[in-house]
Amino acid sequence: MNDPMNIMQMISQIKSNPAAVLGQRFNIPQNMNNPNDIIQHLMNTGQISQQQYNAANQAARQYFNNK
Amino acid sequence: MNYNGYGNQAYTYNPYMPQSPMTQNAQAMMMNNQQNQQNPQIQNSGYVEVNGYQEVINYPVACATSVNLIDLQAMKFYVKKRGFSSFDQPVIESYSLVKDESKENSVSYATPEDIKSLKDEIASIKADVDKLSGRGTTDE
Numbered sequence: 001m002n003d004p005m006n007i008m009q010m011i012s013q014i015k016s017n018p019a020a021v022l023g024q025r026f027n028i029p030q031n032m033n034n035p036n037d038i039i040q041h042l043m044n045t046g047q048i049s050q051q052q053y054n055a056a057n058q059a060a061r062q063y064f065n066n067k
Numbered sequence: 068m069n070y071n072g073y074g075n076q077a078y079t080y081n082p083y084m085p086q087s088p089m090t091q092n093a094q095a096m097m098m099n100n101q102q103n104q105q106n107p108q109i110q111n112s113g114y115v116e117v118n119g120y121q122e123v124i125n126y127p128v129a130c131a132t133s134v135n136l137i138d139l140q141a142m143k144f145y146v147k148k149r150g151f152s153s154f155d156q157p158v159i160e161s162y163s164l165v166k167d168e169s170k171e172n173s174v175s176y177a178t179p180e181d182i183k184s185l186k187d188e189i190a191s192i193k194a195d196v197d198k199l200s201g202r203g204t205t206d207e
Contacts, residue, residue, distance in 0.1 A: 040127040050129040
């Protein structure tokens, strides 16, 4: 973790393809690009709960409706 | 917290010096703060508002949970539930909301015609009182 070469590689990887890094972090399959599919996958693997998604969805709706 | 020979922090339990009351209080306060931070969630009325049946189909539902959705445009209420296994497909039950037109639940209010008759009666009583007391006409 303290290796400077690894840090540079991580930074360059995030700059070139940030979505892939996030997908690896949450174990999302590479061919999955639909948001609802990704959310369903995160729910199935237990990384997020239904209440968390409901609250986040409502917050997003309120934000975009008030904009 | 002690440092072992490998340069890392290692937690060792010292029976002669268990956790002091100070740290126990601090830990209890931290736990309370964490619980308070988790409790103030976004207030929702218990159901999710959607527009159309397609949004109901697209709404993700976790295993062994059920979500209530309402479509206020079409006056429909949906319950979407899913079984315990990730292979279970979600089941959607739809209920239609019907407006209650029965008179027994409605509240009857006084109409302007009823109030007009009361006003006329009050005006005539006032006129009689003025006539008897000899005061002249009173203003309403």
